[in-house]
Structures are given as C-alpha cells and as structure tokens.
Amino acid sequence: MWEFNRKVHVLFIDFKKAYDCIHRGYLLNVLRQFKLPQKLINLVKANILHTEIKIKVGNFLSQGISVLTGLRQGDALSPILFNIALERVIGESRIEENGMRLGGCIIGILAYADDIRGVVADHVHPFLEVGQYKFRRVKEFKYLGSILTEKNDELTEIKARLQSGNKCYYGLSNVLKARSISKNLNIQLYRTLIHPVVMYGCEVWTLRKSDQNRLLIFERKILRKIFGPCIDDTTGEWRIRKNEELKQLYLMPDIIREIKKGDSNGQDMHREKKEL
Numbered sequence: 001m002w003e004f005n006r007k008v009h010v011l012f013i014d015f016k017k018a019y020d021c022i023h024r025g026y027l028l029n030v031l032r033q034f035k036l037p038q039k040l041i042n043l044v045k046a047n048i049l050h051t052e053i054k055i056k057v058g059n060f061l062s063q064g065i066s067v068l069t070g071l072r073q074g075d076a077l078s079p080i081l082f083n084i085a086l087e088r089v090i091g092e093s094r095i096e097e098n099g100m101r102l103g104g105c106i107i108g109i110l111a112y113a114d115d116i117r118g119v120v121a122d123h124v125h126p127f128l129e130v131g132q133y134k135f136r137r138v139k140e141f142k143y144l145g146s147i148l149t150e151k152n153d154e155l156t157e158i159k160a161r162l163q164s165g166n167k168c169y170y171g172l173s174n175v176l177k178a179r180s181i182s183k184n185l186n187i188q189l190y191r192t193l194i195h196p197v198v199m200y201g202c203e204v205w206t207l208r209k210s211d212q213n214r215l216l217i218f219e220r221k222i223l224r225k226i227f228g229p230c231i232d233d234t235t236g237e238w239r240i241r242k243n244e245e246l247k248q249l250y251l252m253p254d255i256i257r258e259i260k261k262g263d264s265n266g267q268d269m270h271r272e273k274k275e276l
Helices: 024-033 038-048 077-094 154-171 183-199 209-227 243-250 253-275
Strands: 008-014 051-053 065-067 100-102 105-107 111-114 113-120 127-130 131-136 140-143 148-149
Touching: 024 038, 024 077, 038 253, 077 111, 100 113, 148 154, 154 183, 154 209, 183 209, 183 253, 209 243
Parallel strands: none
Antiparallel strands: 008 113, 051 065, 100 105, 111 113, 127 131, 140 148
C-alpha cells in the first residue's frame, strides 16, 4: 500500500463447488448459535430441506433425486446463508489477529460468499504458510477474469483486454466490412460482441493518458473498418477517415467516455451511501 508505505500480501481463495459443500445440519446449528428468531430458522429449514432435482434430456424427464447437502444455485438466499456458515468458520480460525492494521482496525480477511481474500502485512518470506499449506508469491495472476499484478499496474490488464478484443475483431473482420450489412448493424455487432470484452473490469481501472490512447486507437481501428475509406475533396483520391470524421459518424460516446461514465456512476453511488 503506497499510501501507508507498507507491503501487503493478499491470498485469493475461491472454493470449488462452494454451495454444494455446505452441510445443512451445521448451517441450522449456526443459525441457532447466532440466536436468530426461531421463525426465520424454520423458514430456512423448510426452504433447504427435503429438496429434489430432476434431469431433463430432450423430452425425457427423470425421476426425482433427493439432494441432502448444499445450497441451491441461483437462490437469492444462498449467498446470505453461505456467509453465515462461513462467518462461524472465520471466527473460530482467528485469522483477524494476524491481519493488517489500518487506523484502529485489524483487517485479516475480506470475504463475500465464496470469494475470500486473506490479508497479511509486512510478510518477508517468499511464500505464505497457512497450516500445512504453502502458497508461493507470484508477480501476477488471473483472478475472476482479470490480471492482478504485485505493483497494481493496470497496463498488463489493459493489454490483455485489447488482445482479447483484437481476437474478436479479426474473427468479425469480414462481417464488419461487408457491404450487404448496414453500418448501424455493424455498430451493434461491435458494441455487443467486441466492446464488452475490452470493457470487462474497467470500473476499477485508473487510466493514464497512454492507456487512453491505446483504447481509443483500438476503437478507431474498428470504426474505420465499419465506415470504410472516403474520397478526399482536395486530391480526389481514396483515404482513411480522420478521427474527427469518425466521431461525427459514430454519434456515440467513445470508449474512454464510457469508462469514465461508469466510474462516475460508481462514485455517485458511493457518495449517496455515505450521505445515507
């Protein structure tokens, strides 16, 4: 953390089949230990016990199969119940005692549902030891589709996003330049198939001027493919379209404005929460 001039080591943990590993009897005991109202416990019990699933293959539907463990995927209640079960485990592990001190608080773990991050400050060893397991330090790795680096540098992630965007672009290259498809449809293809690939995770980016130029150059390359060349009024020869001409034809905010718009929306939501 540059602000406090301290080294912080983060261990990212993602459970395999997290919801399927929850023991329902243990979960109900945890709810009782947390002294939740018995009515709520009974409602949760009725929701998670005596469940069955059926498998459909074509028009054939199998007989019911009893499910004796785990939480239901897609249920809005599942992440809350998983948090409650995990809260008991975290409390017994005493991970917070070995965390990082910020102000008057010690932060040893950040967790929501099955996404957990263990935090250790001023760790000088080449690996982090947790019980019998050893986790070696790495300079970068991919987590939830985004590349994280030890220097918290977004350039690596932006280059990876642009590389993925280029793969999509070259895959659609013949379609984008086809005269049989309208330019409006090509723009929709760009914004639907390529744009989200490049913009993934952009809400947390801190862009430098060079990063902005990379993203703008990429977008203008695609727009030039869609709108094609034009005849120069002075020379009468074909030429590529200039940046200002592309802007007038596109009639939509460029990629940088959309990134900043998303960031400002997040700041507005954060400001509203603080006011509340």
